[in-house]
Amino acid sequence: xxxxxxxxxxxxxxxxxxxxxxxxxxxxxxxxxxxxxxxxxxxxxxxxxxxxxxxxxxxxxxxxxxxxxxxxxxxxxxxxxxxxxxxxxxxxxxxxxxxxxxxxxxxxxxxxxxxxxxxxxxxxxxxxxxxxxxxxxxxxxxxxxxxxxxxxxxxxxxxxxxxxxxxxxxxxxxxxxxxxxxxxxxxxxxxxxxxxxxxxxxxxxxxxxxxxxxxxxxxxxxxxxxxxxxxxxxxxxxxxxxxxxxxxxxxxxxxxxxxxxxxxxxxxxxxxxxxxxxxxxxxxxxxxxxxxxxxxxxxxxxxxxxxxxxxxxxxxxxxxxxxxxxxxxxxxxxxxxxxxxxxxxxxxxxxxxxxxxxxxxxxxxxxxxxxxxxxxxxxxxxxxxxxxxxxxxxxxxxxxxxxxxxxxxxxxxxxxxxxxxxx
DNA sequence: TCTGGGGTCCTAGGACCC
DNA sequence: TCTGGGGTCCTAGGACCC
Numbered sequence: 001x002x003x004x005x006x007x008x009x010x011x012x013x014x015x016x017x018x019x020x021x022x023x024x025x026x027x028x029x030x031x032x033x034x035x036x037x038x039x040x041x042x043x044x045x046x047x048x049x050x051x052x053x054x055x056x057x058x059x060x061x062x063x064x065x066x067x068x069x070x071x072x073x074x075x076x077x078x079x080x081x082x083x084x085x086x087x088x089x090x091x092x093x094x095x096x097x098x099x100x101x102x103x104x105x106x107x108x109x110x111x112x113x114x115x116x117x118x119x120x121x122x123x124x125x126x127x128x129x130x131x132x133x134x135x136x137x138x139x140x141x142x143x144x145x146x147x148x149x150x151x152x153x154x155x156x157x158x159x160x161x162x163x164x165x166x167x168x169x170x171x172x173x174x175x176x177x178x179x180x181x182x183x184x185x186x187x188x189x190x191x192x193x194x195x196x197x198x199x200x201x202x203x204x205x206x207x208x209x210x211x212x213x214x215x216x217x218x219x220x221x222x223x224x225x226x227x228x229x230x231x232x233x234x235x236x237x238x239x240x241x242x243x244x245x246x247x248x249x250x251x252x253x254x255x256x257x258x259x260x261x262x263x264x265x266x267x268x269x270x271x272x273x274x275x276x277x278x279x280x281x282x283x284x285x286x287x288x289x290x291x292x293x294x295x296x297x298x299x300x301x302x303x304x305x306x307x308x309x310x311x312x313x314x315x316x317x318x319x320x321x322x323x324x325x326x327x328x329x330x331x332x333x334x335x336x337x338x339x340x341x342x343x344x345x346x347x348x349x350x351x352x353x354x355x356x357x358x359x360x361x362x363x364x365x366x367x368x369x370x371x372x373x374x375x376x377x378x379x380x381x382x383x384x385x386x387x388x389x390x391x392x393x394x395x396x397x398x399x400x401x402x403x404x405x406x407x408x409x410x411x412x413x414x415x416x417x418x419x420x421x422x423x
Numbered sequence: 424t425c426t427g428g429g430g431t432c433c434t435a436g437g438a439c440c441c
Numbered sequence: 442t443c444t445g446g447g448g449t450c451c452t453a454g455g456a457c458c459c
Contacts (some may be wrong), residue, residue: 040459100458100459101458101459102457102459104459183457183458184456184457184458185457186456186457186458187456187457188455188456188457189456189457216456219456260455307452308447
């Protein structure tokens with residue numbers, strides 16, 4: 001019988017911000033999304049103030065001020081680095097680890113004696129080595145381990161570790177879990193299920209599996225089985241190959257002007273191409289989209305989108321930018337005020353296995369193009385992401401660039417931002 | 424004034440081929 | 442009057458996750 005543990009960092013981004021500012025201990029902390037748009041992480045104190053996940057920041061500004069909430073723009077350089085440290089501790093301690101997201105990992109503890117005390121020891125180890133608090137849920141399936149983890153987080157009596165597999169009556173926990181809180185059940189399915197009288201995870205497992213399969217596809221059926229203790233999802237230690245690369249942003253102010261949108265799309269395409277090369281991949285197609293604001297019904301709405309297929313797979317920034325701008329010509333409509341745009345690269349294949357094609361350039365020209373991209377990436381790695389950019393790409397001082405007024409220093413990834421002790 | 428960004432998977436339906 | 446069938450590939454849309 002398999003045994004899974006889910007290790008999840010508590011309020012991860014908020015915990016990261018607190019790490020180098022001991023003065024924030026016990027104070028409410030929130031972290032905002034890109035563009036300082038909405039709340040994406042909250043310390044327990046912030047949760048206690050009733051600030052919901054996803055809350056638009058501007059609506060809560062008065063609470064932030066009145067309650068002395070420490071507010072941060074998101075600082076992914078910091079979170080990514082601390083995440084890697086947490087994962088390293090897990091990998092050193094556990095036999096098999098699947099890094100599931102920036103703040104979560106599944107462990108396979110099938111052969112481990114005394115799994116619960118193993119997890120308690122592991123939990124302390126992570127805190128000792130990284131300063132990040134974590135919770136651990138144990139169960140026979142990944143979906144149940146998620147549930148166990150929620151319980152470990154919410155119930156202080158668990159001491160941050162909860163073993164559902166050792167419980168004599170696991171149905172009690174299912175009965176206490178709202179269906180929308182089950183991993184894989186989103187708001188749409190929760191609503192449909194509610195209409196059928198399903199309020200809890202226990203109600204759900206009592207539905208006939210055939211019905212679930214029909215109404216919620218094989219994905220729903222797997223959730224059903226996993227909640228019943230039948231493991232369908234295995235530990236994935238090697239990350240699956242990427243299928244797409246996306247770069248999109250909301251703008252600090254609406255864009256009506258075609259030229260400005262071209263600049264933005266050019267920057268996004270160039271950034272997407274960098275990510276592509278970093279992963280050693282080529283793209284076969286470039287998709288561009290431009291959207292008007294979702295929450296402004298008084299404005300005319302438009303969702304423009306176009307896909308351009310490349311003559312042959314490439315990771316060359318100018319090719320990708322050119323294709324993106326062609327796509328934009330189709331997606332863009334004069335007279336609308338756009339709030340967000342993006343470039344997505346599709347049909348990814350490893351550059352190493354690139355097929356020779358009749359449309360390919362002669363070898364010496366290919367080498368020159370390759371060398372150019374190598375230099376571009378090298379300079380930008382050494383001197384910052386915008387050090388070298390294509391002529392069409394937006395200058396960083398454009399007014400519609402995203403807002404990030406409250407970003408903390410890059411304490412762990414930038415020499416200039418190292419925390420100072422004893423000042 | 425102000426509501427994120429980056430991913431995955433599944434299915435249905437159309438195009439296309441033989 | 443009557444107009445095949447089966448397979449594959451691609452895409453769009455929907456749903457979900459963190």
